[in-house]
Amino acid sequence: xxxxxxxxxxxxxxxxxxxxxxxxxxxxxxxxxxxxxxxxxxxxxxxxxxxxxxxxxxxxxxxxxxxxxxxxxxxxxxxxxxxxxxxxxxxxxxxxxxxxxxxxxxxxxxxxxxxxxxxxxxxxxxxxxxxxxx
Amino acid sequence: xxxxxxxxxxxxxxxxxxxxxxxxxxxxxxxxxxxxxxxxxxxxxxxxxxxxxxxxxxxxxxxxxxxxxxxxxxxxxxxxxxxxxxxxxxxxxxxxxxxxxxxxxxxxxxxxxxxxxxxxxxxxxxxxxxxxxx
DNA sequence: TAATCTCTTGACCTTTACGTAAACATTCTT
DNA sequence: AAGAATGTTTACGTAAAGGTCAAGAGATTA
Numbered sequence: 001x002x003x004x005x006x007x008x009x010x011x012x013x014x015x016x017x018x019x020x021x022x023x024x025x026x027x028x029x030x031x032x033x034x035x036x037x038x039x040x041x042x043x044x045x046x047x048x049x050x051x052x053x054x055x056x057x058x059x060x061x062x063x064x065x066x067x068x069x070x071x072x073x074x075x076x077x078x079x080x081x082x083x084x085x086x087x088x089x090x091x092x093x094x095x096x097x098x099x100x101x102x103x104x105x106x107x108x109x110x111x112x113x114x115x116x117x118x119x120x121x122x123x124x125x126x127x128x129x130x131x132x133x134x
Numbered sequence: 135x136x137x138x139x140x141x142x143x144x145x146x147x148x149x150x151x152x153x154x155x156x157x158x159x160x161x162x163x164x165x166x167x168x169x170x171x172x173x174x175x176x177x178x179x180x181x182x183x184x185x186x187x188x189x190x191x192x193x194x195x196x197x198x199x200x201x202x203x204x205x206x207x208x209x210x211x212x213x214x215x216x217x218x219x220x221x222x223x224x225x226x227x228x229x230x231x232x233x234x235x236x237x238x239x240x241x242x243x244x245x246x247x248x249x250x251x252x253x254x255x256x257x258x259x260x261x262x263x264x265x266x267x268x
Numbered sequence: 269t270a271a272t273c274t275c276t277t278g279a280c281c282t283t284t285a286c287g288t289a290a291a292c293a294t295t296c297t298t
Numbered sequence: 299a300a301g302a303a304t305g306t307t308t309a310c311g312t313a314a315a316g317g318t319c320a321a322g323a324g325a326t327t328a
Contacts, residue, residue, distance in 0.1 A: 011305075012304060023285095121230045144274080157317065178324090203313095
């Protein structure tokens with residue numbers, strides 16, 4: 001495995017590429033989602049290709065509705081390049097499965113909620129009609 | 135129409151009856167959802183049967199997933215006893231319909247989210263298997 | 269009479285995922 | 299050299315729906 005030949009990028013460019021704000025990236029670092037990365041002359045953040053992958057992965061999980069807190073539980077996973085893939089993936093699958101269940105549950109709730117509203121709506125219109133016939 | 139013969143209740147009892155906290159009731163008053171009600175010797179809140187109905191109605195809407203802010207837009211509706219029923223109900227129905235659409239939309243989103251996760255999960259397991267065969 | 273209960277208002281705390289501003293350093297462009 | 303752009307840290311603000319004290323007052327009960 002060789003070091004990626006892609007040039008490291010700074011925070012502004014990275015943010016623009018991924019269509020997020022710099023604040024978001026710094027925030028992820030703040031809460032420990034992004035590992036400590038390099039700094040140019042000890043100040044300016046510089047992101048390697050791996051760092052970018054990591055961030056993209058976080059965003060991917062986010063679009064799937066997984067909270068930052070949950071993603072945090074996966075912090076081990078982010079060291080993908082340094083750890084054994086077989087050790088990491090099962091944990092991720094477990095979390096995804098868990099999340100699928102949650103989504104299912106939410107959907108069931110919404111469905112029954114919908115019924116409630118429709119029923120309530122129906123009762124009201126009925127009442128309204130019987131009222132206007134007085 | 136005659137005044138209800140039910141005795142007014144105080145906040146603690148009302149909260150217990152409706153299985154909410156007194157803080158919740160005061161909060162609803164705070165944000166203007168509950169109209170100003172009577173006070174015993176100018177201090178202790180006293181809730182008439184109408185007040186109770188109003189509060190129950192708020193809670194009903196809440197269980198249907200309507201936010202307090204939305205309920206607030208309905209504040210007119212709460213003066214049900216003093217206004218024309220025919221004037222009020224259509225507005226409520228409109229809001230309910232609106233809410234049904236929102237719920238439908240959310241459900242559609244969740245469904246596609248679910249697909250995304252399942253697909254992602256699948257890709258990972260596939261990767262994992264091909265990996266362990268090396 | 270003293271303890272206990274329920275009430276009052278006011279004000280700060282919580283969670284999530286950042287937005288926004290201040291004040292300053294460094295680098296790029298004119 | 300001067301100004302613009304980008305970077306830095308620190309830290310407060312936001313929305314929703316209350317939770318949780320604190321400190322005090324009136325009423326009930328042993």
